[in-house]
Amino acid sequence: MAASSSIAEMSASISGFLDEKHRPEHLQVLKTFTAALREKEHRDAVDEAVLSPLLPLLTRLSDELHSAGGQDVSSETLELQLTAECFRAQRNACVQSTGNQKLLRDLGLIDVSLKLLNYLLTKEDQAAVHETLRCGVQFIGNVAVGNQMCKEDVWRSIVPDHLLQLLCVDDEKTVTYASMVLHTCLDDAKVETLALPQNISLALKVMELCRTQPDIDWTVIIATQHFLKCAVLVESMYTRMQHQDRVTLLELLLAQLREDESECGIPPAVASFLASSFQSGCGAVLTLATGSVSSNEVLQEALTVISLLDVLCEMSSDHGEFMFLQDHADLLANTTDLLAQVHAIGKSSKNIFSASQNFSLGADAGSSHHSPVVSFKAHLIRLIGNLCHNNARNQNKVRELDGIPLILDNCNIDSNNPFINQWAIFAVRNLLENNAENQSVVASMQRRGALDYAALRELGLEAEQRGGALLLKSLRKDP
Template identity: 50%
Template sequence: MAASSDNMENINSALCEISKEKLTNTHLTTLQTVTKALRDEQLRNSVDREALGNLYAVLSRLYVDFHHLMEMDSQEEGSLCYKLTAECFRAHRNACVQCTQNQCCLRDLGSIKLSFEILAKLLKISSGGSNDIYDALRCGVQFLGNIAVGNQLCKDDIWELGFPHIFRDLLELPDEKAVSYTCMVIHTCLDEHKTEQLVKDTQQLKLSLKIMDLCRSLPDVDWTIFIATQHFLKSSELIRKMYTEMTNDARLTLLELILAQLGVAEKEKDCLMPLSVAQFLASCFTDHCRAVLTLSSESSDDQAAMVVIRLLDILCEMTSDCKEFMALQDHAGLLSTTVDLLKEVHLLGKTSKNVFTAAHDFSLTRPGGADTHPVFGFKAQLIRLIGNLCHSHIVNQDKFEPDES
């Protein structure tokens, strides 16, 4: 079957056979040919509704076969069915590439709903770790990604059917490609309204927390970073609720991401997040900053202290003449808390030999020397924040009286 615009009749005939006959490897070869043909832009744009309807009929047939396979537990027939399902999803995926007409047609036929029903069944049997099953899952998610691009109706359908449970189940898969493709779909579908849905209850919030966890555990998956920076950070309510539920490890991941993105936003002259997020982080610092003092003890909680250190780093960046966040100069208690903490750190370093002592020798406590200790430069950052909060701010300058001790 030649991959050209004049073989539509042959494609239709072949697809009709697959939807009605007992499945064989010959049908797999036929589907692979259809998938390849749909890579051609000219043919893809000329595909008629009948061909797409036949393609949908094949997917429907495969869905029905899942019921029989689960009852018979036939490994050989199962493998062929999974391979055919993956290939059928590939054909669907290729049909949707930059083709709104095909996206809308497949949506009207019910391909999105059917795809989620198949994905749900595949997820139930994925624990066996069969590569054929994972391949079908990957291709199914890729199809959802392609049908969603540039098509708001498809995005809304996918979100309604996948959020939050199927998305979360897909993100729990021990398959990095499937997880990456799922994050791609979530990123494509997300908008301001859908982001706000993430905070409605515990189940929704779990999805956002899982995505943040993937930022740490799968650093090579860029889609998680895009979701966090382009959507999560723009919602102060979501950031507040996530931060409250997070472990200190997870908080550090979020804070490191914010710190990195502040530098990017500064270069691009783009506001990364609303002022309300910055104000929340400032409150977290003022409420918990004394946790850093535990670093003077051998039995300290490094993670809680590191959270304070990262919060300070972020506040320093935000108040470094960044007009979107300079309202932090008026944040209740931020200046006085920072001054008091500097005094405590200075006094603690004078009263006993510890990490806050001016004449450090960290070689005995941490390999690599002083500059590898998490508290390195902490006092300098406190002074920097005080300077930033007082810069061109007469009221704060009048409040601040340096300690002469």
Template identity: 50%
Template sequence: MAQPTEGMTNFAEIMKDAVTEEFGGKHLNSLTSLTTALRTPDFRADVKEDVFKGLKTVLEKSFTAVKRLDKEAEEISMSLQMATECFRSLRNACIQCLNNQCRLRELGFIDTTVGILSVLYKRQYKQPDHLSDALRCGIQFLGNLAVQNQKCQDDIWEHGFPQLFLGLLGVSDEKAIAYTCMALHTCLNEQKVEQLTKQQDTFAVALKVMELCRTQPELDWTILIVTEHFLKSKKLIEKMYTAMSPQDRLTLLELISAHLGEGCEESEECGILPATGEFLAYCFKDSCKSVLLIDSGSPADDEEAIIVIRLLDILCEMTSGRKEFMFLQDCKDLLETTLVLLKEVHVLGKDGANVFSSAQNFSHMLGTGDVNSHPIVSFKAHLVRLIGNLCHKHIDNQNKVRNLDGIALILDNCSIDSKNPFISQWAIFAIRNILENSVENQEVVQALKRQGVADDSILKEMGYKVEDRDGNMLLRPLKKDQ
């Protein structure tokens, strides 16, 4: 490889000719050599400003040609190749080199690059091969320019947001979309996330990211944008949830659920705001009756029902001893809503054979296929689980369950149900929480007449035994040898 000084001198001389001559093979070869040389850290650190100025001249000349993509196909093809190689050189020049990032910003490369990309994404179907390469490399350059450089991030945001980002997220080239998401993720911070909620065109970027999470789940950058940035804004999450399609809303809930399931128990690590938990509880209360319409034959009803099911899953996870979310025990009407829904589902399940009926044979009750994938599986069990969570060491909620006749209802769900794996265990857990340190609730169980609401073996698992005296069930603690 040529020495840095020699290589840069040769490049500068060749680029001078490119200003007045038509782009040709010698210019492209010189750029390719520079791209290769800039992979070397020592070369990157010693690049003279004349080299960057030469690249700027080439880009600007390419920009002029690119704007007339419908003419002179051969010239346009070479201009696109030159722009692509310029972007490759610039991309390499930014790698772990703060000085080069700053110099390129000061020389106006951001504005020029945004201008070129704004033309390219609108004409992505012309000169498809070379145009796609230029598009990808230009986005990569902006992404590398932004890494750990706040001033570059802010300038890219100022020049390219929201129109450029929104346009690039809508191209047909999946790699270009991935690089755009990487650049967007790098530029985002708390202030910029809040900006997404300000206007319709800025908000459209957030909605597009969520759409990509659903349609292209293999794009890790979209998931990182949501989990590391969007979830930290209560305002954005609420606005997105309200505006999104049911399919994208479900995708958001699945991301939240997966994020909660990663094992983070501290609020600063979880990345989900308590206020978001409160909002999701409100959404559950507001729409929970939709689940009763599942399998009604309407795809829209099924979508809304599945959303309720996912909301319930999230609330169960949030209230499973996570300190930052246990305030949900005091959430107005959440316990009442859950109890009423459990009663309605339970009664509906006993009213003939339907999707909520208890069963031992999935395929017989839910039809053919992979029945374990049916969204209603475990729904009733999770209602019982949430009730148990909300009553844990919470006397007011324990009293509410008693006053709403919920104790017998939960005991009546101790039977094994193949549609609700572990429902008997969740019922045991819920009853234990409802009875703990509550004399009144214990007396209710003691006063229950034997009506098949629970059998002795279930209560024994909770550490109690039942004695029948004059037709009444008395609850007694088990001795150690029993």
């Protein structure tokens, strides 16, 4: 039998029970129709006459579900099953078929389906409702794929309120499919509209899901491929977020920077905003020194500062589009001042910022490495080094802030700050390179017990004491 005749007969069977009382046999007819639409030959044979019976059936089911009010449970269950099967048939019909997408749109099935989904969102959580929601959302996603008119219809109808409700459903599959719909509909213009006050809650929910349900890939894809590339949205989200979600956003941003060093797609305006956020909030990390954080909110604020520092370090390393951070107002001064405070606090008493040489492999080994500030001081030094790379003005500013002795005082191995020695050497190299005044500072420093001359030897320099002062000499011999 030809595909066109076969699919037409199945459609006629559906038309045959449109005015009958719903029975389980009707569900079986629909399942046969749905299964046939999985095959390309049947999808290609579809015309308006084949799909049109779905509209009165779905409209009737919608009316019955609205009027029943859950009074007849068995009848409602069958109605939900029939509705789900209608959605499946529509979903299957859309696969790789722009013609069928247009037919479903022209018939009004997108509108009816969206209204039904909105009603289902008001129902109590139950397996049958979740199953129907899943199928309906899958249809909405499939009908929009590659079809701009359908995308616009879906976007106008469900953003922000109804899509936000779908993302809040206590069913992971429904949330996953709803995330897919959002990703399908998004483009640069729509992403920017999510920054508007009436839409921002939708973007915030996506970021919350990135944290609470990381196995839902679609939300992470939405965040990295769309959200992080829109500066106005990043700023709008960040200012409204809880600190936990800020950390999630920053972790995704950091992963994006590391994944594609050549062209990460993150706008310079995002880097500028994050630098300003770091400067305004960096003092929060100092509250960790007491060892008794007064609230979880304070801890989360400090963790946000730490994540901001990690991102700024990465941005200012081998990312040419972000090197303007070297000129960002007071970023270098604030970072140097914070390093001085952290270093002083760590030396004043035994606390979270104190240096440690605990490299044992016992049961408590590495307990310090569970500290939220592990590597924090090292990363402050790394950022200073980055900001001074080939930048005489910043080299001079660090000297004026007495930052050179401060960095040299951190050339010792510290288990709380892995690689701090290497980052200090890196920073000193950048501070001394082609800067005679900074070299003179090191050469004239009074010998102090905390100064590790091995760091200078790593740079090919030797500090020789003469008359209570230091003379800086090169270890490299001329050829």
